[in-house]
Amino acid sequence: MYDGGKIIIGLIIGLGLLLSPFFYNAGKAAKAPDPELTQKAKEAKVCVAPTTYMRESHFTLLDEWRHTVVRDGERYYTSDDGKKYYKGLQTTCLDCHSNYSKFCELCHNYVDVDPYCWDCHILPEEKK
Amino acid sequence: MMGVDRREFLKITGYAALFGLGGKAAMDIFAPGELEASMQGPPLTEGKRWAMVIDMGKCLEQQAKGKDGCKACTEACHRVHNVPDWGNPKHAIKWIWQDKYEHAFPDQPNPFMTESVRHQPVILLCNHCFNPPCVRVCPTKATFKRESDGIVMMDMHRCIGCRFCMAACPYGSRSFNWGNPRKAPKDLNPDYPTNRDYPERSKGVVEKCNFCAELIAKGELPACVQECDKIGAHALTFGDLNDPESNVRTLLQEHYTIRRKPELGTEPNIFYII
Numbered sequence: 022m023y024d025g026g027k028i029i030i031g032l033i034i035g036l037g038l039l040l041s042p043f044f045y046n047a048g049k050a051a052k053a054p055d056p057e058l059t060q061k062a063k064e065a066k067v068c069v070a071p072t073t074y075m076r077e078s079h080f081t082l083l084d085e086w087r088h089t090v091v092r093d094g095e096r097y098y099t100s101d102d103g104k105k106y107y108k109g110l111q112t113t114c115l116d117c118h119s120n121y122s123k124f125c126e127l128c129h130n131y132v133d134v135d136p137y138c139w140d141c142h143i144l145p146e147e148k149k
Numbered sequence: 150m151m152g153v154d155r156r157e158f159l160k161i162t163g164y165a166a167l168f169g170l171g172g173k174a175a176m177d178i179f180a181p182g183e184l185e186a187s188m189q190g191p192p193l194t195e196g197k198r199w200a201m202v203i204d205m206g207k208c209l210e211q212q213a214k215g216k217d218g219c220k221a222c223t224e225a226c227h228r229v230h231n232v233p234d235w236g237n238p239k240h241a242i243k244w245i246w247q248d249k250y251e252h253a254f255p256d257q258p259n260p261f262m263t264e265s266v267r268h269q270p271v272i273l274l275c276n277h278c279f280n281p282p283c284v285r286v287c288p289t290k291a292t293f294k295r296e297s298d299g300i301v302m303m304d305m306h307r308c309i310g311c312r313f314c315m316a317a318c319p320y321g322s323r324s325f326n327w328g329n330p331r332k333a334p335k336d337l338n339p340d341y342p343t344n345r346d347y348p349e350r351s352k353g354v355v356e357k358c359n360f361c362a363e364l365i366a367k368g369e370l371p372a373c374v375q376e377c378d379k380i381g382a383h384a385l386t387f388g389d390l391n392d393p394e395s396n397v398r399t400l401l402q403e404h405y406t407i408r409r410k411p412e413l414g415t416e417p418n419i420f421y422i423i
Binding site: 087092094096109111112137140141143145 | 231293295298304305306342345346347348350351362366
């Protein structure tokens with residue numbers, strides 16, 4: 022092999038550069054987000070479903086809502102405790118959770134999802 | 150040994166069979182309607198056939214009052230549904246709009262027509278056809294006719310923007326979003342979005358009048374009708390065609406009405422008193 026030493030050094034440097042992000046971030050876990058509740062959400066105490074379900078599966082519920090509202094014209098949702106809610110992302114969900122940047126966005130960024138809800142649905146105005 | 154004797158066993162199976170067979174009947178007796186109620190939402194417009202009667206005489210009377218005619222219904226509708234003004238007719242989004250009589254009713258050519266109608270503006274909107282051609286061509290079923298009340302709806306989540314429906318609609322009732330409505334010129338839309346309770350659309354979807362399905366669900370009249378009543382013109386009447394005693398059926402009995410391009414067999418649900 023001609024210039025074997027140079028090639029091997031080059032390979033080592035190349036591999037090192039390739040793996041550098043892993044070494045750089047080794048041992049450091051990204052901080053889990055801590056979404057904030059608005060005053061209104063705190064006072065309401067209950068969401069349309071239990072907190073754990075909402076945390077893990079709110080998108081399933083939203084998908085069901087959009088389907089039943091748009092296609093079946095069923096605009097009301099009855100929660101497990103018998104309370105009736107008007108199905109609406111903008112009118113019901115965001116009415117309480119009006120702090121997009123400190124609630125929705127934190128977790129969406131953390132798990133690297135980019136829901137396209139906001140292409141059409143209007144985000145609440147937040148005080149800077 | 151803890152056993153169940155023969156007598157005990159027969160008793161248990163007997164009760165179980167009784168309850169299993171009688172479960173629904175028992176529910177109907179002790180809690181009537183509860184079982185069905187838990188399975189479906191409140192019936193909102195079940196069994197209706199929504200329609201509109203437009204009284205041209207009253208509309209033109211109101212048009213004559215203003216210097217630039219009257220655009221109250223269009224403005225109200227577009228405000229409620231966040232329809233932007235692009236300032237370019239090629240990009241215009243139309244839910245309810247106006248065009249000349251000759252363009253609205255091209256199948257009624259008449260060179261000696263009365264001047265009270267010729268070249269006069271006609272209010273146009275989606276006809277919510279009984280037999281909608283747009284629904285037939287949609288490859289994703291993004292547009293569909295609601296079986297409960299006949300409204301031709303758009304499911305924006307499902308629209309892929311192929312524009313087959315626009316080609317199929319003989320009334321030009323559908324508009325394509327060539328750009329993101331949020332990027333519509335600011336000087337023409339200073340306070341856009343005008344209704345924060347209603348969504349916008351994204352670039353690349355087709356939209357049209359939805360007969361204010363969201364207002365009807367609350368028991369309100371469509372925004373255009375509300376506005377027309379508010380200014381005192383009362384040119385638009387909204388009601389149920391399936392009910393022989395309804396306001397629209399009464400108007401249709403009392404007046405001679407026409408519909409747009411009836412020869413196409415789409416069965417429009419918008420009627421015009423000329």
